[in-house]
Amino acid sequence: MWLAEDDTFTFAFKPPATEKLTKRAVLSKMASIFDPRGQLAPFTIRSRVMFQKLCIVGVGWDDPLDAEHTRRWTSSFSELGDLALIRAPRCFKCPGRESSVATLSLHVFTDASDAAYTAYVYVRAEYRDGNVRVTLALAKARPSTIKKMSIPKLELKGAMLGVCLAQTVNDELDLPKADATYWSDSMNMLHWVRAHCRKFKVDVGNRIAEVQEYLAGSQWNHVPGRLNPADKSTRGFTAAQLASDPVWWNGPEFLVPQHDEWPSRQITVPKELPGMVKRAQVMAFAVQQVSAEVFRLHPDNYSSWKRLVRLMAWCYRFINRCRRRRASTRGDPEAARTAVDSVELKSEELQRAECHWYSIAQAETYPSSYRQLTSGKSLAANDPLLRLNPVLDKDYPCVLRVGGRLKTASHLPEHTRHPIILPQHHRITQLIVEAEDRKCDHSVGPNHLLENLMMGFWIICGKVVTRSHRAHCVLCKKKWTTLALQQIAPLPLFRTAPPYRAFSRVGVDYAGPLRTKQGRGKTQLKRYLCVFSCLQSSACHFEMAYGLDTKSFLLAFTRLCKRRDVPAEVVSDNGTNFVGAERELREADQALGSNEMAASMASQGVHWCFNPPLAPHFGGVFECVVKAAKRAMMATLSQANLTDEELVTAMVSAEGLLNSRPLTAVRIDVDDAAPLTPMHFLDGQCELTLPLEEVAELHPQRR
The missing domain is CATH 3.30.420 (Nucleotidyltransferase; domain 5)
Structure with a gap:
């Protein structure tokens, strides 16, 4: 409690009743001490340690304590009265001097x-x-x-x-x-x-x-x-000792x-401390036996053919410069005259470095053949290069080339008549193939790549080499990867259900606008192509619409019904003209009544089906007809100025062209049956219209 006279805290505790002590009663007396700041910690820790020992022994909550534990707890509780002697200051600063x-x-x-x-x-x-x-x-x-x-x-x-x-x-x-x-x-x-x-x-x-x-x-x-x-708290204090300490x-x-x-002591952290993880240090060494004959510029250490060749060219230049300097010291005037080199490498130096690597690849892969040819001897009967009739290069006798039968074709370059032989599995061959593929920007196939290489090289098993490179090249995989194809969903019911009459189920869409002239000095007006596609026979019917409003579409739909009969089901997207037409047909159906359905087109039971919003792929069966119609009309008309009558004629011509397209495989033999076309579903035969004589005199972009 707080004593306001001297601004201190004190503790008052009611002595426990003389009842039989149990584990539950002891915990209750311990919990009755209210000490939020822990000022009685040296005193209360003694009781907490004794209670922990009761838990370790396994005393039950309501079991009476034995004589020894009863004596200890009674002695501890008898000290609670001395807590009233404690005067703990409330304020951390001297009263009246807080500001100083x-x-x-x-x-x-x-x-x-x-x-x-x-x-x-x-x-x-x-x-x-x-x-x-x-x-x-x-x-x-x-x-x-x-x-x-x-x-x-x-x-x-x-x-x-x-x-x-x-x-x-x-x-x-x-x-x-x-x-x-x-x-x-x-x-x-x-x-x-x-x-x-x-x-x-x-x-x-x-x-x-x-x-x-x-x-x-x-x-x-x-x-x-x-x-x-x-x-002191780890040992414990009595209440009287705590009050006077x-x-x-x-x-x-x-x-x-x-x-x-203040007490000071230098603290130096030792390297070994208790609790540290002792990690065993294992040192592994890779021992590789290196021969003195192995050249340091090994092709396996490089990933670029150009860099490897240029390094070898610089090495040759250094060797030649050292030789010229040695010759000039001996008084050779010719060596002193040619001692100055250009800053950049010359083409002759690069060609010499390339021929050096060609000879290295040939000598390491075909040592016996290379030894026989360079010494002027003939190849053995079972030599792997015998069928190529290899010969030595004239300028660089250390390089093997294909003999062939074009020796006398002097008008052809040397690398075409006698290409350089390259082994299949050598690193030099891989670097050359990679360099050529990088030159082509990884945009050619294995055969094209091999064709480019064959202009100067003859690679043993060249197709295998180029295909292997194609399979391991990361950039080629990215550019030539095959796109994943989704499994096509089953055809919807309106594509397969009877009746199978043409235009019994249609899909409708719009294309355009197409501008037509109305006379001299008058503004051109927009016209639209209204495409009706049969969902079962792939036949198409084109109508010219004078606008995108509902009224214009209903007129086009009426013309379809009068020419092809009323469809039982219509599929379209969520265009406002289609939605309005469906609403007007439904309202007309309700207004006429069931007895008058036979008297009007609206009462013929036309079922309208809308595709989901923002899903044009649901109407792919008639979207492809729209694409074909636009391609057929735009390629012929382009930017020609047409009247409404001429535009209708062009639409009907495109309709006839698409209705005569083959739906089955085209025959390649005289005895094969004629291919099936949409015209067979409409007229029973494929219509073949002969052009008029005047057509040849007309320009396709003129009226």
Whole structure:
């Protein structure tokens, strides 16, 4: 309770009744002590440790305690009356001098033992006149875990508890983190919080990470155990001892002087600490026997044919320059005259470097054949290159070329008459194929790529080489990948259900606009192509619409009904003219009545079906007819100025053209049957219209 006279807190406790003690009664008496700031922690930790022992023994909640435990609890409860002697200050600052405080800082003390681990926070207020006041702000003590744990780990748990308490006080007093100093008498724990958390085992590393997340390791200091006030809580105090202990309420005496007089000890983190993960260092070495004859510029170390050739050309230039310098020192005037080289490589130098790599590939793949030909001998009967009749290059005798039968064709270049032989599985061949494919921008197929290579090279099993390159080239895979095809859904019911009469089920769509002239000096008007496509026979019917309104479409629909009969079902998209036509037909159907349905087109039972919104692929069967009609009309008419009559004629001509298209395979033999066309469903035969004589004299883009 709060004593207003001296602004302090005190504790009042009603002595327990003399009833038989049980585990439940003991816990009830313990919970009756209200201590939110933990100022009684050295006293209450004794009861908490004893209650933990009751739980370890396995005493039931309502079982009476034995004589030994009863004696201990009775002695502990008898000390509760001494709590009234405690006078804990409420304010952290001196009353009446709150405005003269210069600095406020926190000091956190932690400690641990086999029985408990504790953490206490003191507020140090330094005034402008040099006086210092230290007050206990927050404290907490907890029993150690039932599971056996080492003292350094318990010290680390106490450090975590101290960090949490300091964070609470900082938030309440609005103090920065840097104004807090942490004290501990455990060197192991101080080494841990200054080391990297990843070096330790999981349990220790996680606790170190939590401590380091809130503060730096340099804020921890060492304090001797005799000066650590947290050491008293781990042993426990009686209520009378707690009330008369000045160190508990005002902190250790070394906090009153300045910072220079505080305990200090140099903390050096050793390389080996308890709890560290000992990782075995395994050093593996790859031993490779390198022959002195192996050339350092090996093709396997390069991914570009151009770079490999240029490096070899620079090597040859360096060798030639060294030879010329040596010759010039001997007094050779010709060598001194040709000692200056150009900045860039010449074509002769690059060609020599290329021929060097050609000869390397041939010599490594066909050593016996290469040895026989370079020494002037003939090939054996079973030699793999015998069928190519290989010959040596005239300018570079170290390169093998195909003999062939074009020796006398002097008008052809040398690489066409005698291409260079390249082996199938050599790295040089792979680099040349990759360079040619990169030159073509990966846009040609294997056969085209091989054709380009065959202009200067004869690759053994060339098709296999180009196809293998195509299969492993990432850019070729991206450019020539096969797109995934979705499985086509089954045909809807209106495409397969009877009756099978033409235009019994139609799909309708619009195309255009098409501009027509109305006379001299008059404005051109827009006309539209109204496409009716039979959903079963693929026949089409074209009508010219004078607008996109509902009235214009109803007139076109009426002309269809009079020429092709009334359809039983109509499929369209969600165009406003189609929706309006369907509504007017439905209203006319309701207005006429069931007895007059036979007298009007609206009462013929036309069922209108709309595709889902924003789904033109649902109408693909008539969208493709629209595309074909536009292609047939636009290719002929282009930008020609037509009248309405001429436009209708063009539409009917396109209709006849599309209705005569074959629906089945075209015959390739005289005895095969004629292909089936939509005209067979309309007239029973394929109409063949002969052109008039005047047609040949007309221009397709003129009237």
